[in-house]
Amino acid sequence: MNKPSTAAALAFALGTSLALATASAQAGEMKDTMKDAKDMESMEKCFGVALKGKNDCKAGAGTSCAGTSKIDYQGNAWSLVPEGTCAETASPTSPTGFGQLEAFEEISS
Amino acid sequence: MKTSITSESLSCGAPAQAAQAALAELPVRAGASLKPDHFQYILNHLPDIGFFEIHAENYLVDGGPFHHYLTRIRERYALSIHGVGLSIGGESPLDLQHLDRLADLIDRYAPAVFSEHLAWSGHAGFFLNDLLPLPYHRATLQRVCDHVDQVQNRLKRRLLLENPATYVEFSSSNITETDFIIEILQRTGCGLLLDINNVYVSSTNHIRDPRAYIDALPPGTVGQIHLAGFSQEQDGAGAPLLIDSHDAPVAAAVWDLYDYALCRFGPVPTLIERDGNIPPFEVLQAEVRLADERLNSDALRGRRS
Amino acid sequence: MSEQDDFVTALLDPEAPLPRDLATWNGSDPATRFAVYRNNVTVSLIDALADTYPVTQTLVGERFFRAMARLFVQKTLPQSPVMSRYGAAFPAFIADFEPAGSVPYLADMARLEQLRTQACHCADAAPLSTARLTQLLSDTQTLPQQRVALHPSAQLIRSDYAVVSLWAAHQDLAELHRVNPCTPEQALIVRPGLDVEVIPIDPAMYRFLEQLLGAASLGRALEDTCLTHPDFDLVAALGLLIQRGLIVDLPLETTT
Numbered sequence: 001m002n003k004p005s006t007a008a009a010l011a012f013a014l015g016t017s018l019a020l021a022t023a024s025a026q027a028g029e030m031k032d033t034m035k036d037a038k039d040m041e042s043m044e045k046c047f048g049v050a051l052k053g054k055n056d057c058k059a060g061a062g063t064s065c066a067g068t069s070k071i072d073y074q075g076n077a078w079s080l081v082p083e084g085t086c087a088e089t090a091s092p093t094s095p096t097g098f099g100q101l102e103a104f105e106e107i108s109s
Numbered sequence: 110m111k112t113s114i115t116s117e118s119l120s121c122g123a124p125a126q127a128a129q130a131a132l133a134e135l136p137v138r139a140g141a142s143l144k145p146d147h148f149q150y151i152l153n154h155l156p157d158i159g160f161f162e163i164h165a166e167n168y169l170v171d172g173g174p175f176h177h178y179l180t181r182i183r184e185r186y187a188l189s190i191h192g193v194g195l196s197i198g199g200e201s202p203l204d205l206q207h208l209d210r211l212a213d214l215i216d217r218y219a220p221a222v223f224s225e226h227l228a229w230s231g232h233a234g235f236f237l238n239d240l241l242p243l244p245y246h247r248a249t250l251q252r253v254c255d256h257v258d259q260v261q262n263r264l265k266r267r268l269l270l271e272n273p274a275t276y277v278e279f280s281s282s283n284i285t286e287t288d289f290i291i292e293i294l295q296r297t298g299c300g301l302l303l304d305i306n307n308v309y310v311s312s313t314n315h316i317r318d319p320r321a322y323i324d325a326l327p328p329g330t331v332g333q334i335h336l337a338g339f340s341q342e343q344d345g346a347g348a349p350l351l352i353d354s355h356d357a358p359v360a361a362a363v364w365d366l367y368d369y370a371l372c373r374f375g376p377v378p379t380l381i382e383r384d385g386n387i388p389p390f391e392v393l394q395a396e397v398r399l400a401d402e403r404l405n406s407d408a409l410r411g412r413r414s
Numbered sequence: 415m416s417e418q419d420d421f422v423t424a425l426l427d428p429e430a431p432l433p434r435d436l437a438t439w440n441g442s443d444p445a446t447r448f449a450v451y452r453n454n455v456t457v458s459l460i461d462a463l464a465d466t467y468p469v470t471q472t473l474v475g476e477r478f479f480r481a482m483a484r485l486f487v488q489k490t491l492p493q494s495p496v497m498s499r500y501g502a503a504f505p506a507f508i509a510d511f512e513p514a515g516s517v518p519y520l521a522d523m524a525r526l527e528q529l530r531t532q533a534c535h536c537a538d539a540a541p542l543s544t545a546r547l548t549q550l551l552s553d554t555q556t557l558p559q560q561r562v563a564l565h566p567s568a569q570l571i572r573s574d575y576a577v578v579s580l581w582a583a584h585q586d587l588a589e590l591h592r593v594n595p596c597t598p599e600q601a602l603i604v605r606p607g608l609d610v611e612v613i614p615i616d617p618a619m620y621r622f623l624e625q626l627l628g629a630a631s632l633g634r635a636l637e638d639t640c641l642t643h644p645d646f647d648l649v650a651a652l653g654l655l656i657q658r659g660l661i662v663d664l665p666l667e668t669t670t
Binding site for chain 3: 006007008009010011012013014015016017018020021022024025061062063064067068069070071076077078080081082083084085086088089
């Protein structure tokens with residue numbers, strides 16, 4: 001059971017969305033039109049660009065029939081410190097970001 | 110013991126082998142591994158190349174870019190499909206679901222060749238993602254033949270089985286690798302995918318004569334040839350240990366052995382395999398041309414049917 | 415134990431004895447040669463994880479990532495030769511992996527990357543035409559009962575951390591140092607064509623799409639979303655779905 005207003009809201013929203021889609025397809029300027037209409041573009045405003053994955057056709061691992069001469073070093077994750085970009089990220093509790101040595105000493109002690 | 114010959118020293122006077130041509134449904138030319146890095150280049154430039162080869166397991170997905178590009182490339186090129194996951198040498202029963210998926214993939218893309226390895230890669234429901242070696246004796250021979258029969262019956266086509274690159278041997282082995290392979294070919298009717306790099310790598314690793322290996326194989330059984338690059342390590346005693354790494358150009362010694370094999374088997378569709386350090390397509394294509402030149406050499410002319 | 419049982423045990427555990435059957439032509443210790451297989455298995459599986467989780471690796475650095483992946487590989491072998499499926503349990507492993515605890519968003523980043531790979535290889539589906547969707551307007555009374563099937567690749571992610579912005583920053587789409595990682599974020603991950611898209615969405619949109627993906631009717635999804643998010647922008651939501659071609663079917667509502 002739906003409220004009568006639900007049907008009306010859906011009809012209005014669907015009609016508006018379709019009209020915008022048709023208009024933008026005709027204008028060939030989909031994004032500008034949609035931006036005016038406070039559409040999904042606004043949800044991406046924090047990045048300024050539509051997010052698109054890179055190198056998608058490589059996504060995930062593939063199989064190979066080759067061997068490797070790369071030797072897996074016997075690194076012990078329990079004694080290693082993350083040394084990647086996590087340290088560049090601001091952290092509210094620490095000016096130097098996440099992934100600090102202190103945190104690991106705490107865990108290993 | 111490394112052997113080397115120059116192409117001038119080759120003399121191939123034997124008559125053309127009709128059986129060889131009948132086996133080879135791929136064009137008797139050189140082809141290349143199909144890599145996602147090159148999908149777009151290939152469709153944009155349509156390079157002149159004999160065929161492409163894919164690893165089946167990379168395409169056992171429901172949809173997306175892999176199928177999109179392969180469909181378009183298949184419309185324009187001959188294709189061979191190379192499996193890495195059937196574990197034909199495994200003690201465990203074949204994964205029937207995997208075999209069904211392979212059958213679907215083969216139906217969809219109608220490759221000229223489907224090949225797999227004389228090796229095992231799965232055990233007790235787990236996949237190890239490497240081609241592991243097996244000892245050569247009566248029991249393993251029976252197991253491999255049973256699995257090859259099962260695959261050929263399910264896929265309703267002839268399988269090409271690839272000789273392995275190995276790093277260890279087994280004290281329980283009492284059949285040579287070539288005799289083992291010949292017996293499989295005779296019992297199951299499958300063909301041989303002769304990986305020249307694997308012959309060279311295994312021969313070096315176990316101090317065998319790579320030419321004797323080629324000489325031991327009967328003409329008329331080789332449906333396809335693989336060429337690839339290896340890398341070099343050392344074993345526990347400092348002896349050379351070659352790794353079948355597919356991440357480098359084909360080595361000079363392997364080209365020499367290729368010439369020697371062509372002399373014995375006649376021209377055979379030949380793949381330049383590359384799985385790591387993928388170069389721009391033009392670089393790979395230049396290597397493919399080197400193989401084409403050898404396939405078209407004067408020494409082999411007249412042996413093409 | 416069979417021969418291959420022994421072989422596998424030795425492959426995965428460097429402390430386990432080598433298979434007894436190994437032989438070398440020069441009598442050298444087979445351990446060095448056997449190590450090639452150990453490396454092939456372990457390195458190829460770690461490489462597989464690195465392929466699927468590139469940003470996760472960048473966040474903690476290659477050394478840490480590979481050491482962590484190695485522990486995962488040792489307890490989680492693939493169960494299928496289709497390697498693009500391998501490592502689906504890696505995000506959960508990271509969530510429980512104490513040394514990664516100082517990067518609290520690491521597991522969610524892995525989850526985002528896992529969903530991207532899944533979306534990449536998911537089944538294809540063509541979007542419904544706007545003409546077909548326009549037909550729905552001919553009977554607006556039944557519109558609330560209408561269900562919409564979204565593209566099969568569509569999946570949602572929600573995190574207490576800014577994993578969507580952090581992921582974008584690693585695609586050069588945002589500046590890393592400007593991201594406050596402690597901001598909750600949501601995204602729709604979908605592959606309507608060949609490219610996987612990571613579309614940031616607000617909590618209301620998340621709720622609405624969650625309902626649709628759970629096969630709720632349009633009316634039910636709207637009412638449910640408005641209960642918790644009175645400011646929900648339905649025009650924007652349907653605009654997104656239509657504009658990106660994410661509606662692929664209109665199944666009939668079987669229950670009311």
